[in-house]
């Protein structure tokens with residue numbers, strides 16, 4: 001089966017999006033390059049297949065091009081999305097604040113409720129490989145795993161060198177969960193006004209080049225090339241926190257209400273499904289209140305876990321803690 005069988009709706013995607021968003025998106029793209037906050041550059045440099053920090057950085061920045069579904073060598077087709085790690089971990093994880101990877105080294109090893117045990121950096125990389133990237137785990141002894149882990153461990157030094165005042169300035173604006181269910185119709189309006197210029201009229205993004213092999217300049221927010229339903233961003237509160245802190249890219253000015261509604265709108269759309277999600281969180285009481293799939297240790301409907309209101313769910317778990 002070739003790629004167009006997998007994604008029958010993809011052919012001809014580039015041109016309509018260019019036609020509708022050309023001037024705006026290209027102007028913005030140029031602006032981003034000028035500001036030095038480029039989306040993953042469209043061409044990866046000739047990459048050494050050895051486990052160096054630099055190879056790790058390339059893999060994080062150009063994942064679609066190096067490990068995506070269009071590789072000529074089938075053994076290197078490790079992700080089914082065409083995202084890059086840097087689609088979410090901005091500037092290859094070196095941007096401070098929301099979803100930064102600067103402090104990752106100090107977070108591991110740690111207990112993971114989702115995995116139900118202790119996890120290392122390598123295990124966490126593979127969680128994003130299988131969920132956010134909708135792919136397969138990297139072999140622990142592969143040059144790719146060693147390179148990414150080496151790169152992430154090296155980032156701590158940059159964080160160490162950042163002064164306290166600067167660190168505080170980098171803190172993402174606090175997100176307070178609205179006391180209501182998300183409103184998908186309002187979310188669609190926010191999407192139309194603030195997101196579609198870059199992410200495309202149908203949320204399917206804008207390819208970096210005519211060949212899909214190079215991945216996206218503006219990544220898709222749902223659909224076959226996006227993150228799957230087991231990913232962290234599929235949780236509405238995680239997505240809302242990231243969106244409030246970072247989107248629209250370069251002008252993150254959404255209110256809590258707008259971020260909440262647009263996160264729910266994106267996450268109400270179809271995306272790849274991961275098998276075996278019912279095995280996550282062996283201790284169900286540790287499942288986040290906004291986990292978008294069951295089973296749960298409570299009787300609230302799935303719809304409420306996906307889109308709120310969250311206050312009653314949070315209060316239920318608070319009351320369980322008291323003796």
Ligand code: HEC
Pocket residue numbers: 028037038039040083086087088090091190191194195196197198199217218219220221226227233243247248249250254262263
């Ligand atoms: C100026 C262009 C631009 C606008 C406007 C914009 N984004 Fe983005 N967005 C990007 C780029 C570029 C990335 C990937 C970052 C990179 O590659 O460096 C991204 C990444 C994302 C991601 C994570 C990756 C993915 O595909 O899921 C989400 C979620 C997201 N944007 C949501 C939004 C939402 C919601 C809005 C509207 C409120 C929005 N964006 C507006 C450019 C934009």
Ligand code: HEC
Pocket residue numbers: 060063083084085086087088089099100101103104105107121124125128129132133148152227231232233238
């Ligand atoms: C669709 C968005 C998305 C993409 C793409 C993505 N991640 Fe993540 N990643 C997340 C989210 C969300 C978290 C959880 C953050 C949290 O728990 O607060 C996370 C967490 C992590 C962490 C743990 C960070 C820490 O400090 O504890 C690592 C390591 C990581 N990702 C690596 C990667 C790598 C490597 C790739 C590419 C193979 C990748 N991610 C792709 C969204 C993404």
